Amino acid sequence: MDVPQTLTRARVAQMIDHTLLKPEATRADVVSLIDEAHELGVLAVCVSPSMLPINGDGLVMATVVGFPSGKHHSLIKGAEARLAVENGADEIDMVIDVGAAIAGAYDEVLQDIVVVREAAGPDVILKVIIESAALSDDAIVAVCKAAQQAGADFVKTSTGFHPAGGASVHAVQLMAATVGDSLGVKASGGIRTTETARDLIAAGATRLGLSSSATVLAGFTD
Template sequence: MELNRYIDHTLLKADANEADIKTLCEEAIQYEFKSVCINPTWVEVCTNILKDSEVLVCTVIGFPLGANHTDIKVFEAKKAVADGADEIDMVINIGWVKNQWFDKVRREIDLILDAIPDNIIVKVIIETALLTEEEIRKVSQIVKESKADFVKTSTGFSTRGASLNDIKIIKEIIGNSKLIKASGGIRNFDETIQMIRLGSDRIGASRGIDIMEESKNR
């Protein structure tokens, strides 16, 4: 297992500055992480730094609440791709799920996907901390039926991050039809391995270096 290639090296703090972002990219190159995950305003900076590496540029859309108007999310996605993003992690509208407006959730995902090239990887953040188990199942089914590539558990900015039970539920619904990104609160090697064994294909972590250094001693 190439553990480093599971990790999206993440920095989404509001106070991250250009020096922080450059350090993130340099670390990602050093450890050969799968991607850096950053806020949209830093996409161009990361694209320029990482252009000669295999590290992808991932950014977030409708982040962290998911409550932007759909047309704003569509614009964000198109702009991110124009700036060089390889991957888009979009947050669904949680309020719509609570209202059981599942057709709106489905349509928003479709509109974002239709607005960007097919080769852009799209991960749908469902914010499992705020959903019941039944809502996790329902939204995972919606993502399964869409053209999106991943179900992603969390933003890391809610009441908790990913749990092992979240991964079990999502995997039960999507099987091998889609991929899973576990994110939020994954801080060490043991947690990372547990998530992967349950079916996670990508790990979003701000402590990717800690995880890799710990893995050397296992």
């Protein structure tokens, strides 16, 4: 795939949400994550909402809402987003009701996103996790359009927890083609090598959700 020559280690680092969402993660683990994020020069860290507030010392602070199933009531997702912002979150990654998307109930998906968008407020970046591996191409397109209409800032491939899988080049290409320049595309889930990251960026990913950030970055040079 054609990857820009300007794709340096520093540039890729500034595309990364350095992520720790394991259920067994401790506050000490999150402190270590932040220390590593500073060492790697990444843009952001993404942690569970129960870990907030925490001092990121200049890092963008992201958290998740309705995670990982998306089966929470929209009002619960909204309340979770509002509390996260009050506790210092700069970005919210929300999970849609994947079942609604599979059933073609795109108005329900739209309303779900709208509730979180309004709860988070206009100054917070909202990323919409669609679980692309569980959706048909038509559903991916429809859900991306719903995210656009609802005022989201990004569409995101995956939680990394769904048995159907994580990010794929095909899904990222389709998502990027659907939203154009109006939204970012975050690829996440199963990205563990430099080659995979390169392929996803070439496909249109503008942000990467990684837990293996050091390994991925090791293959890029400045």
